[in-house]
Every structure is written in C-alpha cells, then in structure tokens.
Amino acid sequence: MPELSEVTCMVIVAEALVESRLIEDLHACGARGWTLTPAQGQGPRNRRVSEIEGGSIRVEVLASVDVANQIWQKLEDDYFGDYGVSAWSYPVQVLRTSRYR
Amino acid sequence: MPELSEVTCMVIVAEALVESRLIEDLHACGARGWTLTPAQGQGPRNRRVSEIEGGSIRVEVLASVDVANQIWQKLEDDYFGDYGVSAWSYPVQVLRTSRYR
Amino acid sequence: MPELSEVTCMVIVAEALVESRLIEDLHACGARGWTLTPAQGQGPRNRRVSEIEGGSIRVEVLASVDVANQIWQKLEDDYFGDYGVSAWSYPVQVLRTSRYR
Numbered sequence: 001m002p003e004l005s006e007v008t009c010m011v012i013v014a015e016a017l018v019e020s021r022l023i024e025d026l027h028a029c030g031a032r033g034w035t036l037t038p039a040q041g042q043g044p045r046n047r048r049v050s051e052i053e054g055g056s057i058r059v060e061v062l063a064s065v066d067v068a069n070q071i072w073q074k075l076e077d078d079y080f081g082d083y084g085v086s087a088w089s090y091p092v093q094v095l096r097t098s099r100y101r
Numbered sequence: 102m103p104e105l106s107e108v109t110c111m112v113i114v115a116e117a118l119v120e121s122r123l124i125e126d127l128h129a130c131g132a133r134g135w136t137l138t139p140a141q142g143q144g145p146r147n148r149r150v151s152e153i154e155g156g157s158i159r160v161e162v163l164a165s166v167d168v169a170n171q172i173w174q175k176l177e178d179d180y181f182g183d184y185g186v187s188a189w190s191y192p193v194q195v196l197r198t199s200r201y202r
Numbered sequence: 203m204p205e206l207s208e209v210t211c212m213v214i215v216a217e218a219l220v221e222s223r224l225i226e227d228l229h230a231c232g233a234r235g236w237t238l239t240p241a242q243g244q245g246p247r248n249r250r251v252s253e254i255e256g257g258s259i260r261v262e263v264l265a266s267v268d269v270a271n272q273i274w275q276k277l278e279d280d281y282f283g284d285y286g287v288s289a290w291s292y293p294v295q296v297l298r299t300s301r302y303r
Contacts, residue, residue, distance in 0.1 A: 004274070011193075032245075033245045035241050035258070035288070036241060037240065040137045043133075043134045058161075062288070062290060069102060072196055073103060076196060086134065086163070087195070087196065088110060089105070089193060090193040090194060092290040092291060093291045096282070112294075114237045140238060140239045142238065143236055170203060173206070187264070189209070191292060
C-alpha cells in the first residue's frame with residue numbers, strides 16, 4: 001500500500017496571453033511545479049476567448065494549502081477583474097508530499 | 102484567507118465529432134462555462150477513438166449539483182449508448198460561487 | 203437523480219517519450235481506459251521538459267482503489283527515480299461503476 005498524503009490541486013484557465021506572467025506569479029506564491037495544456041474556454045460571463053487570439057491555457061498546480069491560498073489571493077488581486085480567468089481547487093493524494101511543500 | 106465555496110466539476114471525454122452538440126446540451130442543462138482540451142482516449146470497452154477520425158475532446162464544466170445532475174441525465178439518455186463517452190464528477194472549491202449557479 | 207459510485211481518478215504527467223511504456227504498464231496494472239492530453243510541465247525538482255524533446259503527456263486513468271494502488275507501486279518502482287514524472291489521485295463519481303472495476 002502506498003503512503004499517500006494530501007496536497008491541494010489548483011486549476012487555472014486563462015487567456016494564453018497571460019501565460020508568462022501567471023507562471024511567474026505562481027512561482028512567486030511558492031508553487032514548485034505546474035502542468036500546462038492548451039485549451040479553449042467559455043466562462044460564465046460569456047466571454048469566449050477567440051482561437052484567433054491564441055486561445056486559452058489550462059494550468060494545474062499542486063501546492064500546500066498555504067501556497068494555494070496565496071495563489072487565490074493573487075488571482076483575486078490581479079487577474080479576476082481584468083482577464084477571462086477561471087480557477088478551482090480540490091484536495092488530491094500524492095506519494096511524496098515533501099516535493100510540494 | 103479566501104472564502105471558497107463548493108461546486109461540482111464534471112469531466113466529459115467524448116469523440117470530437119459530438120463537440121458542437123455536447124456544448125449545446127451543456128448550455129441547455131444550465132452550464133454557464135466550459136473548458137475544452139483536445140485528447141486521445143481509450144475507454145473500458147476498448148473502443149479506441151482513432152486519431153484519423155479527429156480524436157477526442159475533454160470537456161470540463163463547473164456547475165451546481167442540480168445542473169450536474171441534469172448533465173448526467175442527458176449523458177445517460179443521449180450519449181452513453183451511442184458514443185464513446187466517459188464522464189466523472191467531483192466537488193471543487195471556487196472563489197466566486199455565484200458565477201456557477 | 204443519477205446513481206453515482208466512487209472510483210479513483212489518477213493523473214500522471216510524464217515525458218512524452220515514456221508514453222507507450224506507461225500505457226502498457228497501466229493496462230498491466232488493470233486499468234481499462236485512459237485519457238491522454240499533450241502538456242508542458244515543470245516539476246518540483248526544476249526539471250523542465252523541453253518542448254524540443256517532445257514535451258510531456260498528461261494521462262488520466264479511472265480505476266478501482268486496488269488498481270490505483272498497483273499503479274502507484276509501479277510508478278514508485280519504475281518511473282519516479284528515472285523520469286520527470288508527477289502523479290496525483292482523488293476520488294470521483296461515475297455513473298456506471300462496473301466499467302471501471
């Protein structure tokens with residue numbers, strides 16, 4: 001039986017144009033890794049990001065609860081008002097917690 | 102500390118050819134946003150969707166429990182029998198619940 | 203109301219070069235389906251997989267707890283030491299549990 005521990009998985013879907021800045025901000029918040037996939041999205045405010053404009057990115061970050069809270073704060077302060085950004089988080093199990101703290 | 106609230110995240114993996122119809126049905130069920138990524142998949146019934154046929158799509162929807170239940174019903178009624186569709190759901194935390202209700 | 207049951211969703215992010223071997227190993231562990239999306243990633247050890255080298259893959263597997271444990275064991279035995287692999291798991295609800303057992 002593997003010994004699993006809990007960390008927070010956070011998913012952020014944003015316009016592709018914010019990619020570099022978002023990755024920098026995630027690092028500044030203490031995130032130590034991320035997974036990025038290209039995406040298309042339509043948000044609750046019906047702002048559809050045109051594929052012509054470069055589409056969207058879906059970024060997944062595993063982090064401690066503290067780091068996740070800092071990311072939430074950053075998104076609220078600098079992203080939600082200005083960009084078509086959606087985010088959600090949930091607890092996940094990992095094998096080697098120390099990598100994410 | 103961010104004030105987070107719970108909504109349901111639903112993931113649907115389907116043949117790319119059903120994309121337009123699926124998105125329409127999600128809206129009709131009350132979903133107000135979605136994230137779409139290209140994918141390849143192999144389902145439990147060993148039906149592998151050929152890349153030549155256009156591959157698969159992975160659609161993520163955040164919704165209230167009620168809307169999620171309507172999507173489940175729609176998938177059961179109109180998709181699972183006819184298409185290579187997989188779906189799963191789980192609770193996630195969001196910062197601005199009102200956007201998803 | 204749909205009758206949902208719980209299975210484990212496991213996400214594995216790995217260098218694209220291990221794709222065939224990983225899919226084989228997932229099957230050998232008892233997984234009956236998977237969803238694959240292209241990805242880029244940076245892990246906690248700062249090993250960024252170059253896009254030039256083919257990037258990364260993000261593989262999602264729905265499985266029973268037993269199968270998930272076997273996959274964790276396989277990752278620990280054969281992947282974590284040698285490759286830039288990240289993995290996490292969490293419980294999800296599905297409509298037709300029998301497909302994943």
